[in-house]
Amino acid sequence: MSLRDLHTAQGAHLAPDGIPQHYGDLTAEYHAALQNAVLMDRSHEGRFEVTGKSRIDLMQRMSTNDLLNMREGEGRATIFTSPTARILDRVLVYQRGDKTLVTTEAGRGPAMSGYLQRNIFFGDDVQLTDLADSTRLFALHGPNADAIIGALITGAVEIPPLFSAEAEIAGVPVFIARRKPLSGAHWIVIAPVEQAAAVWIAILDAGALHGLRPAGSLTYNSLRIRSGRPAGRELSEDYIPLEVGLWDEISFKKGCYTGQEIIARMESRSRLAKVMVQVRLSAPAEAPADVFHDGHKVGILTSSVTTPDAENIGIAVVKLAQSQPEMVLSIGAQNEINAIVINLAAAPPPEIFTALAER
Numbered sequence: 001m002s003l004r005d006l007h008t009a010q011g012a013h014l015a016p017d018g019i020p021q022h023y024g025d026l027t028a029e030y031h032a033a034l035q036n037a038v039l040m041d042r043s044h045e046g047r048f049e050v051t052g053k054s055r056i057d058l059m060q061r062m063s064t065n066d067l068l069n070m071r072e073g074e075g076r077a078t079i080f081t082s083p084t085a086r087i088l089d090r091v092l093v094y095q096r097g098d099k100t101l102v103t104t105e106a107g108r109g110p111a112m113s114g115y116l117q118r119n120i121f122f123g124d125d126v127q128l129t130d131l132a133d134s135t136r137l138f139a140l141h142g143p144n145a146d147a148i149i150g151a152l153i154t155g156a157v158e159i160p161p162l163f164s165a166e167a168e169i170a171g172v173p174v175f176i177a178r179r180k181p182l183s184g185a186h187w188i189v190i191a192p193v194e195q196a197a198a199v200w201i202a203i204l205d206a207g208a209l210h211g212l213r214p215a216g217s218l219t220y221n222s223l224r225i226r227s228g229r230p231a232g233r234e235l236s237e238d239y240i241p242l243e244v245g246l247w248d249e250i251s252f253k254k255g256c257y258t259g260q261e262i263i264a265r266m267e268s269r270s271r272l273a274k275v276m277v278q279v280r281l282s283a284p285a286e287a288p289a290d291v292f293h294d295g296h297k298v299g300i301l302t303s304s305v306t307t308p309d310a311e312n313i314g315i316a317v318v319k320l321a322q323s324q325p326e327m328v329l330s331i332g333a334q335n336e337i338n339a340i341v342i343n344l345a346a347a348p349p350p351e352i353f354t355a356l357a358e359r
Contacts, residue, residue, distance in 0.1 A: 003136060003197045007041065010214055019044050020216035027308040029215035033183050033223055036211025037142030039203055040220055045137050046109015047190065050100045050116070052125035059093060059100075062119060062258050064241060066251035070095040075162040075177055077249040079241045080115065081259035086237035088115065090230075090246070094164045094177060101164075101175070103137070103188070105235060136196035138203065141223065143184035144210035149176065151206045170195075170202035182223040222307045225315055228278045228345030233288060233302040234315060242266055243317060244276045245346025274299065275323045276345040281312035282338040285331045291316050291339060292330045298322045301331055301339065315345055 001009070004018050012020035020041055022029065032038050050059075060067050065078035075094040079087055089112050094101040104112045113128050120126045140148060150157040153167045156176060164177035175190040191199040204212060224231055230244040241250055242263060252267055266272060284306050291299040299318030306312050316339060322329060323344060331337040 001197055003041070003193075003200060006197045006200060007214075012214070012216065015217065017044055020214070022216040022218050023214050026218060029213065029219040030222055030308040032211055032213045033142050033215060033219055035143065036213075037140060037144040037148055037184070037207055038213055038215035038219060039200070039207065040139045040141065040215050040217070041136065041200075042106070042139045042188070042220070043132075043136045044106045046102075046104035046107075046112055047131045047135065047137060048102055048109065048113045049129045049131060050102060051098065051127045051129070054120075054124040054126050055100050058116065058120060058124060058126050059102075060254070061256065062116075063091075064246075064250040064257065064259075064263065066254040067093055068254075072097065073159075073164050075164055077162070077180075077246075079246055079249055080112070081241065081257075081263070082237060083258055085240045085259035085262035087235050087239055087241060087244070088112075088237070090235050090249070092162075092177075092179070096164075101131075105231060131190075134193055135190050136193055136199075138189045138191070138196075138200065139179075139220075140187040140189065140203065140207075140212075141181075141183050141185070141215075141220075142212075144207070144212065145185035145187055147210050148203065148207040148212055149185075149187050151210075152203065169199050172199050174199060180229070182220075182227045182229060221303075222305050225278075225303050225305045225313055226307065228276070228315060228343075230276060230315070230346055231303070233300075234276060234317065238300075239274070239317060240266065242272060242349065243274045245344065245348065247349060248347040270350075272320055272349055274317050275320055275349065276302075276315060276317050277323050278342040278345045279314045279316050279329070279339040280342055281314055281331070282340075283336075284312050285314065285337045285339070287314060289331050291318055291322075292332070292335060293322050293327075298329065313342075314339065 007020050011024045063078040063080045079090045092103045146157045172195040177188050179186040234244045285304050287301045287304040289301040301316045304314035327341045329339040
């Protein structure tokens, strides 16, 4: 049975690209993610291998984080930016001996690999191999995710944050990695396409005692917004990485890279016009939408969702002065929906910026 057929047999409603949107009970999926664990097919996230002696140098000169001297199995998030420091994409880079694995945001694989390919200079020793058709990528989320991965792979729970390893599940060679959490622990498993269904079943079987259930992209979106993780509109050329809470994915000590001058200037001068915040909405609001304070536009609601528990929450990018917790903003020119700031989202800026906002 193919993975697509398996999803359908398990009750999945599939998007046109074959990714499950949900399995018929969004409330059960959401509660499992918060209390136990969920398994998701995230195969629309791009993934490709980069080989050649110049591969790290290429990405080092084009992205925000320091990718030199990575240990075997280590992963680091980094952002590719334009010359004006606008976000092109956020990726995770994993060191795997004489090759490097790159995973991208959903739907961004071809664009990202094409961008790298176009920036290979004469004399660079770099080759790219797309893995999207030959593999599938699964994500395991939740408080019990560590227990499940530990039941499948001896010693896996000892893997540090953002590190990875080669392993086997049901006799199938797989790549596993620990990622930043959305709810509890967060793991990815990359399996060969021919054995992907067997790996999916094995993970579900191992998680049966831990409350594991399959979940779709709608649950992922709720978890992502609830945790304040930027994606989609936040990871676009509308914003500079510092504005959307990606401080921990930028090195301020490395050498030159595309867009560095602007990012370094913003950090050194403590000048940050906008920040990303989590907001609690008084009613459902469709993003994108303008955000107002005292009749003046102060930002954009970039993501929003009504969770299965009927919570209306969102992510907004607003002026620094309007980022204080409990500040009441509004959506729409008629102030029809309140947006109460919960907190800064993702990795917060240094305290000096917070102090400026409080003035």
